[in-house]
Amino acid sequence: MKNILQRLIQAFGPSGREEEIRSVLREELAGSGLELKTDVLGNLIATKAGRGGRLMIAAHMDEIGLLVTHIDDKGFLRFTPIGGQDPKNLLGSRVIFANGIMGTIGGEKIKDAKEFKLEKLYIDIGATAAAEAKELVAIGSMAVFVPHFTCQGNRIIGKSLDNRAGCALLLAVIRDLPPVDYQIDFVFSVQEEVGLRGARTAAYHLEPHLALAVDVTRTGDTPESGPMAVELGGGPAIKVKDTSLISHPRVRGLLEKAAKERDIPFQLEVLLRGGTDAGSIHLSRAGVPSGVISIPTRYVHSPAEMIDYRDLTRAATLLSAFMQQDQLFMAP
Amino acid sequence: MLLERLSTAFGPPGQEDEVREILRQEITPHVDKIWTDALGNLLAEKRGSVQGAPRVLLAAHMDEVALMVTHIDKNGYLRFRTMGGIDQRVLVSKLVLVGPQKVPGVIGSKAIHLLTPEEREKAFHLRDLYIDIGAGTREEAEALVSIGDGVVFNSSFCHLGDGRVRGKALDDRVGCSALVEILQRRYPVTLVAAFTVQEEVGLRGGRVVAFGEEIDLALVLEATTAFDVPDSKPHETVTCLGQGPALTIMDSTLIADPNLLTILRETALEQGIPYQLRRTGGGGTDGGAIHLTEGGVPTAVLAVPCRYLHSPASVIELNDYRHLVDLTDAFLAKFMERRTKLG
16 A cells, blocks of 8 residues: 555645546556546546445545745746645745746745744746746646655555545445445545635535545644544544534444444544544435544644554554444434 | 616615515516526526527626614614625715615714713724604504614715716626626526525525535626725735726635636636736635535636725726626636637
8 A cells, every 4th residue: 555655645636636646546546447437527437337225435645735825036936825734834845846946945035923924935947037937837726735745654655645545445335345235435635725626516516425535634642742542553543523524423423333342543633623524425415424534643734744554554453343244324 | 877877776785675676677578498496596597509509697686785773663773784794884875765765864973062072982882873854753664664674775876977976886786787788698507597695694695596506507697896996005905996997816714726727717818808816815706606516616706896985985997897798608608618728
């Protein structure tokens, strides 16, 4: 799974411009035997046909990024965030555009820390004049953090582990798909980082009876971090609630049962701020019982996020065990 | 001028009746089907000249930012709340019209003679303001207005300088006016026009208009912020008057469909119609709601740059409006060929 994850991380894919990551995923899914489809908004849907119910499993493929809004006389670029960007993480970060142009993020001189906002930052692509910059990028061009991937012991450091880790997990489960009768729609969704948008239309279209999202979550195990009872290496997290969702008790119960039966260590997650695709899926049509498997991740939305590889492999085992639970679907 | 009639019409969110009536009369002779839905959206269909052609939703919102009467006191003064994004600091001393009968009033506050030096330094808060309709008692006031009445600015519409106009509610009566012009022509594609309600309080009308209509793509016709004013830095202008309609790449509710954007930009280039890109990621339009309808709808937004948006007096350049109509017209006329080219 590490190799696949590394490959996914290399792919460019800010919200709304997921073409490259989608084509990488399509290649990875080519031999899977699943039916592949890209929908109107760009969600990649891999379907295993079946009978007796429909399970939707979503992992978003988009990543946070920056959108160029202005190119000044000297070739510096102003930008607006795509998804949740923290100015503290941006200053000094390197970013890359779809065409490979790289830049570093600089900031205006400020007198007071309170003035330190995104509006004070700019991208420097090394251009010396507007005309030179405009040959390389345009207003509307999107950039993401420069890809990197490091394995150190059990830990992985990389950009966009949110949520390429979830995508890699889905690919791993698809490679070793448990023998089940029902239909499964694996959705690599778009535009999660700007408001859980892709999953919303995919769920409407797919009409699932049950849904899971696979995404990253924060941890509370770093120095002076806010309180959160999730740590790296403690196993996958089973979501209890976040801002977008209270997990369906039945789905959460089945996840816990699956973990216990297979002796998979797990953690219960209460995320105070944040949401996942399950937030929009569970409100689709007349409602969809939904839950989330989360991969504990430090420094979410920074250029260098960190996960524990064992959490990822155990999350895959958990998902597979969940899929094999008896009576997954509620009796009509 | 239709834009003038629309600008001066009364249309707070949820109370769009007067605007809807003007639009209904304007478009009825030009459409094949017209109806009002449960939320009050005015919808119309105009069949395309080509059998089986795509169904294009065109949306513009009828409502405007406004106030609502929330209390009438014993001396006949009205207290109010805002509907939509109104800057409280602009309200003091403004002339207003209350309720569908358009009862004239003024937003009152303590006069300058009575303010303490500290008070003079501060903007008025909503709680310091009230509407005076000249009533002396609650009974007198209640004979004219009632709690729940919408309140709009009493602004005249006038021409400014060479080719600019000033008025209230240009957001989004410019879109409504443009859509009326578009409906006068027949295109290869089928048009589904939606004059929506309650955009200013959360894209509410727009959320339901595409439902069940089998829409293939949507264009939202809007007004957007122009900040080409003294003290704005070049990277803060968002849009500039006179540089053509603004196309949205991303706002806080929508990432515009990249293919539609490409077609719009190519069409503009080919036809020699000026356009600009909207240079911010903030704000939102009905497109945010429309593109998430059912299984998803490819959506783009064209907007007339507008200074002092949401204030009693917005300013636009008529050429920008004209070019928005021209670009929409050319897009609809050429869409089928261009889409084929795009693959």
